Amino acid sequence: MNAKEVDGAAIFRAGAFRRRIAWVFALQFVAVAIVCVMGAYDQAPLPAAIAVIVIVTGLAWLATRREWRSVSALARLIREWHDGLSDPAALRPERLPQDADADLVALAYGLHGFAARIADYGQRERNFTRDASHELRTPLTVIRMAVDMLADEDGLGECGRRSVRRIHRATRELEALVEVLLILARESDPGGTAERFVVNDVLRRELETARDLMSGSSVELQLEEPARFALHGSARAFSVLCWQLIRDACQHADTGRVVVTVLPGAITVSHAAAGAAPIRPGDERLSFELAIAQRISDRFAWPLELHAPGKPGVARVRFPETLPAAAA
Structure with missing residues (x-):
């Protein structure tokens, strides 16, 4: 579901959850009020009035539980999703019940986008550490070996030896820096x-x-x-x-x-x-x-x-x- 579809759902079903819950409690209040009035005028015995109140309260609880089903479904999807192990498609809004409220659909859409970005970030981290480990370490090793061979040359003057030492030192420092950045870039290991x-x-x-x-x-x-x-x-x-x-x-x-x-x-x-x-x-x-x-x-x-x-x-x-x- 894209953002346009979510906006359309919000226009069509915005506040549906709140309206249905309001109807449930309104009907419960009316039923309890009628029973109380009948009991006050001796139109209904006390045990029957209490039984009706209990039944109405139970029905209201069942109706509220049914309306909460969409929230429970979203919570279950989030519990079952694990970063790096689960597909972000598991949090797609289409997996919610058809009568889900628009606010809940928008929340599911945001969580799905966030999960997709986290998955992309993890993939980029793995690609970076793999490529940097190979593409940076290999040329640095070649440079260090070439500098070591150059330092053994007999005809190298003092100025050249100082330059070789500077190159050798800069290469070792760059190797250490690459190692540091790779350590800090790896989140999982x-x-x-x-x-x-x-x-x-x-x-x-x-x-x-x-x-x-x-x-x-x-x-x-x-x-x-x-x-x-x-x-x-x-x-x-x-x-x-x-x-x-x-x-x-x-x-x-x-x-x-x-x-x-x-x-x-x-x-x-x-x-x-x-x-x-x-x-x-x-x-x-x-x-x-x-x-x-x-x-x-x-x-x-x-x-x-x-x-x-x-x-x-x-x-x-x-x-x-x-x-x-x-x-x-």
């Missing part, structure tokens, strides 16, 4: 398969990658491990979250150290940049890296605290559910 992993091991790999990308920089990366624990979730999402925090800290600390600390049930990323003011989620000054980290923490329920009071330049991620390192 964010971040890939859940697994058990030790956070210390993942952080050690991320810091090695960061040191490789920041070769020649005056920033020193350091890992402190007063604690050791494991998580059950997406190791890739965790590594991307940590990489975004490390990138943000390195951008603020042009010189000095960036320290990643593993605490019981939490990790912190700190730098010694002077004059770093506290930044809170939603602040307009939030960098792109912190914004991405905030979205990942919200998706996986890993609370992110940015620049804790009294410790400027600190980002802390807490993990409500941790496992012993031996569990991984």
